[in-house]
Structures are given as structure tokens and as C-alpha cells.
Amino acid sequence: MKSTLKKLGYARVHKQMNDVFLKYTAKVVFPIIIVFSVNLFFSGHYTPGGGFVGGLLAAAAIVLLLLAYDLKTINKMISFDYKWLIALGLAVSIFVPLVLMIFGVPFFTHQAFYMELPIFGEVPIHSAVFFDVGVYITVASATLLIISLLATEQAMSDSEGADRH
Amino acid sequence: MMTDIIPLLPVMIPLLAGIVMLFTGRHNIFLHRVISAAAGLFLVIVSIFTIIYIANNGMVVTHIGNWQAPYGISMVIDMLAALLLFGTALVTFTVVVYSFQSIGVARERFFYYPMVMFMITGVNGAFITGDIFNMFVFFEVFLLASYVLITIGGKKIQLQEGFKYYLVNVISSNFFVLAVAYLYVSVGSLNMADIHQKLSAFEGDTAILTLIAVVMLFVFATKAGLFPFYFWLPDSYFAPPLPIMALFGALLTKVGVYAIARTYSLFFIDNIGFTHQMLLFLAILTIIMGSIGALAYTDMKKIIIYNILIAIGVITAGYAMMDESGTIGATYYLIHDIIIKAGLFFLIGFIIYRTGESDITKLGGLIKIHPVTGWTFFIAALGIAGVPPFSGFYGKLFITESLIDNGHLIAAVIVLLSSLVVLYSVMHIFISVFWGESMDFTKLKPISYDKLLFSSFIMIAMVIILGFGADILYPIFESAAQSLYDPASYSGYLLEVE
Secondary structure, three states, X not given: OHHHHHHOOOOOOOOOOOOHHHHHHHHHHHHHHHHHHXXXXXXOOXXXXXXXXXXXXXXXXXXXXXHHOOHHHHHHHOOOOHHHHHHHHHHHHHHHHHHHHHOOXXXXXXXXXXXXXXXXXXXXXXXXXXXXXXXXXXXXXXXXHHHHHHHHHHHHHHHHHHHHO | OHHHHHXXXXXXXXXXXXXXXXXXXXXXXXXXXXXXXXXXXXXXHHHHHHHHXXXXXXXXXXXXXXXXXXXXXXEEEOHHHHHXXXXXXXXXXXXXXXXXXXXXXXXXXXXXXXXXXXXXXXXXXHHHEOEXXXXXXXXXXXXXXXXXXXXXXXXXXXXXXXXHHHHHHHHHHHHHHHHHHHHHHHHOOOEHHHHHHHHHHOOOOOHHHHHHHHHHHHHHHHHHOOHHHOOOHHHHHHOOOHHHHHHHHHHHHHHHHHHHHHHHHXXXXXXXXXXXXXXXXXXXXXXXXXXXXXXXXXXXXXXXXXXXXXXXXXXXXHHHHOOHHHHHHHHHHHHHHHHHHHHHHHHHHHHHHHHOOOEHHHOOOHHHOOHHHHHHHHHHHHHHHOOOOOOHHHHXXXXXXXXXXXXXXXXXXXXXXXXXXXXXXXXXXHHHHHOOOOOOHHHOOOOOOHHHHHHHHHHHHHHHHHHHOHHHHHHHHHHHHHHHHOHHHHHOHHXXXX
8 A cells, every 4th residue: 555655655654554443433334243243153153144155344443444454463462373273273173073973972072051141041052053153263373373374474565565665 | 883983084094183283282292293103103003903804894984963774974995995095194294204304494384284285185085985076075175185285385386287286176176066967866865875876776767877978077087188188188187386296196196097987987888889998099199298298208296197197097907997807906096006106206306306306317326325215116116017926917918918919909909008108218217317328416415314315215115015015915806896897896885775
């Protein structure tokens, strides 16, 4: 962006492209998107949705913050290593099917039971939900890993560009 | 209970090993080495156990999620898949051990071992799945890992060839989905055994299946490196370092050949005059092109890579016949080739790491320093060419017999002549590297190479065992080939379900 502006003839380019509207909107929209992604995640069993879409949406919400602020802010917000999160997600997603397999039913066999919760009433709990939690974490962290790597690449090439000019 | 656990072990072991390695972080290389070698060894043990179990009890089937076939996904290990699992496990273990002293710490730090394990997950999955769409998914799993492996280290040639490899495979994967969609529209099922039963009971016009056969052949020929679509293979396989080259050369093309054999025996049973004839035609052309390449180069890596093409052609020619002796020969040759190609790559890798040269015209007289390695290479050369006591012979014998029985005399002659080319090209390496005028021995690199030789010797020993034990192993290969030439025996597991 900065180098494009320079090529177009703008002599002075701000170090950080501050955009009040984007920053403010991102702050407001971020929790809404996260809640929607959780909603998508939970509705996934009977209706469209699930861990994959939910995870992508969660990553999208964080990417929106990344666009509005910068990588440093995001890294401060999520202090985990994304690679470790990917491993965690994979482990969670295969743990329950694996345990079921060891207990003598085929891999991925579905178990479901119902639970009484105070506000929600009767809530179904499926063993698939644990698998989906893993998918959610893996997809979200993999997307973030890719985008943050691309972003650092962008920052590196920008600083090189600045040196040359 | 046994039948529920066994089929998933070959997929779960490497996957779990990969995940555990991801948890340990990228600087703990020692732990990575231990975990991946242990996983490889465990895979070998499991695959041997599976072969014994299947020899005694017949095919092992599990229905994922307890959804009965043909509605759910089934994992089916017949003898063919079990033998391929054994080959894969052996290659995995030896490649991992070989990598300790050859791949370099820098690459190990960037998740080399987890990627090998994830690739093996995909390869094993593709061998054991009983569902054609699931096979596509496992193809993607090992392809994604192989994209990483081909570019790991980021050398210029790796990025250049890796991009080519990526592009070719993405396009052919798209056509894979297209072919599966065609198949689903026309047959209405994705379970391979179910498709076979529906098609063999179907009485009407099956012209659309010929079209699907062509699209599928395009896909699998691209992965396997058959004649018009092999253009990417010699360059792409040349780019990565040797352990990765051995892994790719021994396994990835074989997955394509396995997919061809499986689909052509189960789906395309009506218009054999066209589909299998086309397969044979392409196989023969592949052998010719591979022979030209193997004779043309003086670079050891290129010679062995072109030898892959010759082997792919020979195996596919056997499967194109789809009769008893053809499939037995091709299956035997498939396993033989997985082992011997890995062994040869290991041996030339040892020479390259020891001397720093891969051009045979610059080498010579190494037998004075490495006599045992030299004669091992000699045995490997005899084995790959198919000199009688070693394992290549029996495979080619059955394939040639089947080609002559079916009246394809020219094809039989070309298969036999290709053995001469293979023998010449590999002996050419042996003579100029180990005999001849001595090179400057002071230039030899002072590397530690015991693990390089360990892996090579295991593979060559396996070739000798496979050759001398051919008589004892014959029933195993026969039952492996049976699910190809008699596909009803493969799809029979559906009857037990209902």
C-alpha cells in the first residue's frame, strides 16, 4: 500500500495508515462476528455450519482487527504460538474418536446424550462436538498462521522498499 | 474388535506421531528423530501383523462411525493393500533413519519429520480406503505434505520445480473430483465395492464409463507418471534432497499405479477392449521414454529417476492385462520396485554425500575404499534388472507370460528389452563409479555414514529375501492379485453387511 502510494507520487506517507472509522467499526464488529462464529459452530450438527466455518469466521474476525491495527496488537492479544494451537486442535479432534475406538466400537462412532441446563433446558451433547472443537481450533489457527506469515513478509518487503527509496 | 482397530492403525500411528512432534516444538530435533523412527518401526510391525492376520482370516473391514457400507465410509484392507502398507512402512522407517545423517539440521528444524509422517498418513489412507471420494481426500493429504517436502529448505531449484509440481497436481486433482462426480451421477454410489456390484449387475449402455475411465486415467497417469503426463516427474523429483527423493520415488508414483489398478479392476469392466488397451499402449510408451532417458544421462539421480518411469510402465502393462498371471506379476513387481528404488536411491545418495559429485564421469575406483557398498550396489543392480535369483525376475516373468498369452507380442518384447536397458544403465553407474580409474580420494568428504549404509543394506537384504523367498511368498501375492483379477472377491464384503 505504502509503496503503491509512493509510486503514485505522494511524497509523504504516514508510517501507520490510521483509519478511525475502520478501527472503531472493527472494535464494535469483532465481538459480533465471534458470537456469530460460535453460533455457527453450535448449530452445525443439524443445520448448516460446524467447526470449519466457525473457525474460518473466528479467524476472519481476528484478521479484521489485524487490518485495522497491526500485527503487534494481534500478537499481544493472542499470546499462543499458532503452531502449538494447530497441534492442540488436531489432538482434540482425534482424541475422542480414538478413545471410542479403543473401547471396541468403530472409529468415529457417534455417542449422544441429553443434559439439563438451567437456562437452555434440555441440551443434546454429542461426541462429535469434541471433534468439532478440534476442527474449530485447527482451522482458525491455521488461517491465522498463514495470514500472519504473509503479513510479516509484507512488512519485510515494505521496509526493504523504504531503504531503497 | 480386532477388525475395528487394525485398519485404522496405519493411518493413526503416523498422524499421532506427527501431532506429538508438533507439540514438542521445532528445536527439539532429538525427540523428533526418536518419535518418527519409533513410529516407522511400529508401522513395520503392524503391517507384518496385518499381513499375517489377513492371510489367516481374510479381508479386514471397518465401517467408520458405524455407518454401514455403502452409506458410510469403509476402510478395507485386502492383501494387496496390506502388502503396499508393508512396503510403505519399510520405506518410512529406512528413510527416517537415513535422514538423521543426510537431511541436515536446518531442514529438520522446519518440521521435516512431522511432514514425512503426515505424508505417510495420506499414502496409507489412500491404500486402505474403500471409498473413491475418501481416496481423493487422502490423495490431497499426502499431496499437501509433499508440497512442503519438495520445497523444504527453499533452494532456488526446489521452489522452481515445486511450483511446477504443485500446479500439475492441483490441476489433476481437480479432474479427480470431476471424475468422481461423473461416477456418482452415473452410478449413484461412492463405495468402490458397491459401484462394482451395481455395474456388474447393470445390463444397459455403459458408454459413459469409458469417458470416466479416460478422465480417471488422466488423473492417475499424472500422479503415476505415465507417458504423456510424466513431463513433470524427472525435473520435480530431481529437486529435493535425497531422502525426500527416495520417499517420493518409492511411494508417490506407486499410489497412482495402485489407484489405476483398483479403479480399472472394479469400475471399468465392460469396455475392456478400449480402456485396458489404452492403458497398455501408454504403459509401453512410458517404458520407451523411460529407457531413452535412462540411457541419455550421466547424472546418477537422473538415471534412477528415469528407471522409475520404466518400472511404472512395466507394472501398468501387467495391470492392463488384468488376468491372473498379469496381476500377480505386477503386484510382485510393485512391491519389489518400492523396495529396490528406495535402496538404489539410498546407495547413490551415499555416494553423492561421500564424494560430493553426482556425475558418474567424475567418479571412479571407489571399490578400493568401500568394497562392501560396491558389491551391495552390484546386487541391487542385478535385482532391479531382474536377473533370476533376485526379486525383479519373477515379476517380469509373470508379466511377460501374461502379455504373450493375450497376444501382445510386441509389448512383451519391449518389456524384456527394457530389462536390458535397466541393466545397462545401472551397471554403467556401477562400472564407472566403483571400477575404473581412481578418483582423487583426498576429496572424499569426512561424513559419518553408518546410518546411510544401514538403511541401504536393509533394503537390499529385503530384495534378496523377496527373491529367494518367492516360492514361500507366492500364496500371499496370489491372494493379493485375486482382488484385482476377480473383483467380486473384493466387493464380497458388502454381502456380509446386509
